[in-house]
Amino acid sequence: VVDRKGIKHVRGPPSPSFLCGHEEAYVRQEEACDLEFKWMREYGYTWRTGGAFGTDVLTTVDPKAMQHIMQKSGYNYTKKTTSFHMSWLMSGPGIVSVLGKDHQRHRKIMNPAFSAAHLRTFLPLFQRVAGKLSEKWKADLMATGELNTMLNTWLSRATLDVIGEAAFDFDYNALDGGERSAISKGYKDIFKDVDYQLGKPSILFRASWDYLPVPLLKVIKYIPAHPWTRIRDLNNLYREYGRQILHEQAPVVDAEKKATSKDIMSILIKANSSEDPKMRMDDEEIIAEMYTLTIAGHETTSTTLTFLLYELAKNQEYQDRMRQEIRSVRAQITARGGNQFTIEDLDSLTLTMNAIKETLRMHPIVVGLHRVAEKDDVIPLAYPVTSTTGEVLTEIPVRAGQVVFLSYAGYQRLPEVWGDDTNVWNPDRFSRLETGKQTNVGVFANLMAFSAGVRACIGWRFSLIEMQAFLAELLDNFQFDLPAEKVEIQRALAGIVMFPIVKGKESLGGAMPMRISLAQ
Numbered sequence: 001v002v003d004r005k006g007i008k009h010v011r012g013p014p015s016p017s018f019l020c021g022h023e024e025a026y027v028r029q030e031e032a033c034d035l036e037f038k039w040m041r042e043y044g045y046t047w048r049t050g051g052a053f054g055t056d057v058l059t060t061v062d063p064k065a066m067q068h069i070m071q072k073s074g075y076n077y078t079k080k081t082t083s084f085h086m087s088w089l090m091s092g093p094g095i096v097s098v099l100g101k102d103h104q105r106h107r108k109i110m111n112p113a114f115s116a117a118h119l120r121t122f123l124p125l126f127q128r129v130a131g132k133l134s135e136k137w138k139a140d141l142m143a144t145g146e147l148n149t150m151l152n153t154w155l156s157r158a159t160l161d162v163i164g165e166a167a168f169d170f171d172y173n174a175l176d177g178g179e180r181s182a183i184s185k186g187y188k189d190i191f192k193d194v195d196y197q198l199g200k201p202s203i204l205f206r207a208s209w210d211y212l213p214v215p216l217l218k219v220i221k222y223i224p225a226h227p228w229t230r231i232r233d234l235n236n237l238y239r240e241y242g243r244q245i246l247h248e249q250a251p252v253v254d255a256e257k258k259a260t261s262k263d264i265m266s267i268l269i270k271a272n273s274s275e276d277p278k279m280r281m282d283d284e285e286i287i288a289e290m291y292t293l294t295i296a297g298h299e300t301t302s303t304t305l306t307f308l309l310y311e312l313a314k315n316q317e318y319q320d321r322m323r324q325e326i327r328s329v330r331a332q333i334t335a336r337g338g339n340q341f342t343i344e345d346l347d348s349l350t351l352t353m354n355a356i357k358e359t360l361r362m363h364p365i366v367v368g369l370h371r372v373a374e375k376d377d378v379i380p381l382a383y384p385v386t387s388t389t390g391e392v393l394t395e396i397p398v399r400a401g402q403v404v405f406l407s408y409a410g411y412q413r414l415p416e417v418w419g420d421d422t423n424v425w426n427p428d429r430f431s432r433l434e435t436g437k438q439t440n441v442g443v444f445a446n447l448m449a450f451s452a453g454v455r456a457c458i459g460w461r462f463s464l465i466e467m468q469a470f471l472a473e474l475l476d477n478f479q480f481d482l483p484a485e486k487v488e489i490q491r492a493l494a495g496i497v498m499f500p501i502v503k504g505k506e507s508l509g510g511a512m513p514m515r516i517s518l519a520q
């Protein structure tokens, strides 16, 4: 191994500014991830970009590097201060904002509620909420014949109701727009308000966190200016609800009901009380977990569904085929005297599953993640790159403290892995992919959309079943078309989170106008 100081020998685009590096250009891209798609073509699959304050960031879309960093190195690659502290400001000490041993403790207590067997029990809930959404659309369609609406808003409310009930048996009442939907209003566009189109001062302020002690960072929450007040208000609102929910959840409130409760929080509270007292979560952590589950578990799923239905509106032929497959399985269910899809029925919907995979591939909601090497290390590459001096690099030695950006969006466009048409939404690719030849990464379908390893998405199976159930209900009943008036949808970035907006109407926030009618 050649010992080197830093990664200066790795090629990459020249840094436009010592202070901000490429960070400003990255967050201000018009179309999410166009920059890395360009750099991948120019420099190969691993390159160097500029971070803030003259630092170098190793950026990669290489599957072997991802497998090494996220899957094989345990906690040796940690989160950047800006990212875990931002989560802390939003949610408090929940699973997304704690590190190392604390993270292990949280994860252990949360895992039982996310077992494959337990998640199956949520299917009737997913179907009930999808059915409710369906009824609402049908009622509107009775009056108008055609519904021109913001699809993302409806789906976001539906997935919020789902996560409320699944996570802590709580009715957010978002689909009905009821009183408790204060929280749903509080969440609306939170990522956009906090992270969208950051200017230089915000970028530098956040980058400075890497150099400050964590106790000092805690006072950021008291800064009386946007976006910190916005975060604080939501956090306060949430803590109020959290305490109320925790009280409603306490075993003393209704011991009989609690014994049979299957929501995530009940299982978590049971797992917590059977832990060694030193390892237990306290109330503050449990409330933070509720907030975390709500924020991690609703817009991610609803935005993925939004992009999927957008692609179906553009690909009518696939939409028809998907609907036919759903209806033919539904006919079998009726023939056997049933009235709802079972998990096995949903799994038999190959076209639906392929559409979900393809949407996660093309439109990953979390476009990539930063990690920091805790120790000196050597990162192996599946696709060697050429150094500034013309050497072929098959691995990259890094020093402790090196920041790495893993672009999931970039990896998921590699022609070597996914085929030549990677910029086209083509779900049928998943029926012909030879997965045996690929480097094994991620938790599902070799995608990185749910990340990988010790901090992979805990809710990926939950999300898949939820999406399958919603699609079976919605495609059976409705036809999705682009609006009659042409609008341009852009993929906007808030930090590393992607969401759709209408070009020229950015002030609307997340938006996906859609024309919905009854399916023939």
Ligand code: HEM
Pocket: 095, 096, 107, 292, 293, 296, 297, 298, 300, 301, 304, 364, 365, 366, 369, 448, 449, 450, 451, 454, 455, 456, 457, 458, 459, 460, 462, 463
């Ligand atoms: C399509 C939907 C989803 C996508 C694309 C997604 C993606 C991700 C990604 C990329 C991470 C890693 C974040 C990081 O390391 O900073 C993550 C973590 C997480 N996700 Fe998801 N997620 C989805 C749905 C859900 C759902 C439905 C839930 C809950 C029911 C959930 C709960 C979580 C939690 C708690 C974490 C933190 C895990 C940890 O740090 O140990 N997610 N998710």
